[in-house]
Amino acid sequence: MISTHLQLERKLAWVYLINLVFYLIPLAINAYPAWKIALSFAVLIPFIASYFWAYKCNQNSAYRPILMMVAIATAITPINPGSISLFTFAAFFIGFFYPLRTCLLAIAALIGLLFALNEIYDFNSYYFPLYGSGLVLGVGMFGVAERRRHQHKLKEQQSTQEISTLAAMVERERIARDLHDIMGHSLSSIALKAELAEKLLAKQEYQLATIQLNELGQIARESLSQIRHTVSDYKHKVLADSVTQLCKLLREKGISVELTGNIPKLPARMESQLGLIVTELVNNILRHSGASQCIIDFIQQADRLVVEVKDNGPSKPIAEGNGLTGIRERLDSLGGSLSYNLEQGYAFTVSLPLQGATD
Structure with a gap:
């Protein structure tokens, strides 16, 4: 019906x-x-x-x-x-x-x-x-x-909508479970230590109270570190999801996609900038290349991450506009570089240093 x-x-x-x-x-x-x-x-x-x-x-x-x-x-x-x-x-x-x-x-x-x-x-x-x-x-x-x-x-x-909704529900449940596992015990310990320190101070047992307060601070620092680590994992998943969505978009436009290599875990800022860079390169394929095939390859070397985005569209000389200029500016801020060749379609190579990268 x-x-x-x-x-x-x-x-x-x-x-x-x-x-x-x-x-x-x-x-x-x-x-x-x-x-x-x-x-x-x-x-x-x-x-x-x-x-x-x-x-x-x-x-x-x-x-x-x-x-x-x-x-x-x-x-x-x-x-x-x-x-x-x-x-x-x-x-x-x-x-x-x-x-x-x-x-x-x-x-x-x-x-x-x-x-x-x-x-x-x-x-x-x-x-x-x-x-x-x-x-x-x-x-x-x-x-x-x-x-x-x-x-x-x-x-x-x-x-498709039901799968997306179910995936979102599962993700929310995972986040809630992770936060409960990370913070539930820690907050209980913090509350217990604070209450004990308060009682010790009331009894003027300052040395023992100081020990409890120091332990309370240590628990808080460890909890903060765990939260940062978890958030970093979430941001990494956001990059992986972004690349997956870009592959899906290409396929919907009739372009076959091959995603190779593993998306590595990167600092949050680098992940964010790299996601925007790959998005811009994919948008260029959709707007200009006339390609029927695309390859997105993540290559992790000892001290560098190389991302290659290639297609088989008929290549023409490139006049760099705002898109490529924006990519170069993002890479300059990360110490990376962009290169490309037009021998067999369009092939863009992004290179990012990994040494010294921190959140």
């Missing part, structure tokens, strides 16, 4: 109207009087309005523009038998919006209408109803196929 909030994709709506050329063919090959030609063109205004009205409808309201299209096609039939084309638009929306059983019954009614019009207006052959029946049935089944494609797409989107 189509969701009540689902609308047809509109980007090809105008393209599909090219099928109206079949409606205009009889006007071109027959010597119709001017008033028939004018009337045939005039009815296209409400028909096209009904067509786009259908694009905005859901299953509960789609019957209105469909009936309007059928009524217009029926009314113009005695003047222009090219109205067969108009009936096919109605058949498409019937197939798209309604279950197969309802669709088949409605299309059978349309076919019956074509035969009735043939008898009423005595077209002297069965070309009109037979040819029209084939088109109406075929286009109606195309509408059914489109409906199923949209249903499948919606299920995929829903599954």
Whole structure:
């Protein structure tokens, strides 16, 4: 069942109207009087309005523009038998919006209408109803196929959203568990030490109170160190997630991606800057390269991290703009460098020093 909030994709709506050329063919090959030609063109205004009205409808309201299209096609039939084309638009929306059983019954009614019009207006052959029946049935089944494609797409989107939501829930639970494990015992110890020190001070046992306060400070420093380490791990995961999302974005744009090497654990500032650099390089591929393949490679050497971003797009001389200039500025602040070659597509190499890196 189509969701009540689902609308047809509109980007090809105008393209599909090219099928109206079949409606205009009889006007071109027959010597119709001017008033028939004018009337045939005039009815296209409400028909096209009904067509786009259908694009905005859901299953509960789609019957209105469909009936309007059928009524217009029926009314113009005695003047222009090219109205067969108009009936096919109605058949498409019937197939798209309604279950197969309802669709088949409605299309059978349309076919019956074509035969009735043939008898009423005595077209002297069965070309009109037979040819029209084939088109109406075929286009109606195309509408059914489109409906199923949209249903499948919606299920995929829903599954992706559910996975993302579940992943976020798991991540929140992990963070909560980590914070509880890190801080729960430490805060209990701090509270206990502070209470003991307070009692010792009240008894004027200053030496023992000093020992408890020193231990309290040590616990606080250790807890702070653990929190920093945990936050650093989270930031590292953010970089890995960013690279994963960039790979997903490339694949969605039809570019195959190969991610090689391991993303190392880096200081927070370096991770943040590197994430922005890789994002800019990927955006350049999406905007300019025309590539079909991309490789992102993390290479960890003894004292350096090398990140290579390569694609197979047709290369042209590079005029460095704000993007590459921004990358160089970020790398300068980290003591790194950027190089590239254009021999086989675009290949960018980022080099960062690892020695002396601290949070």
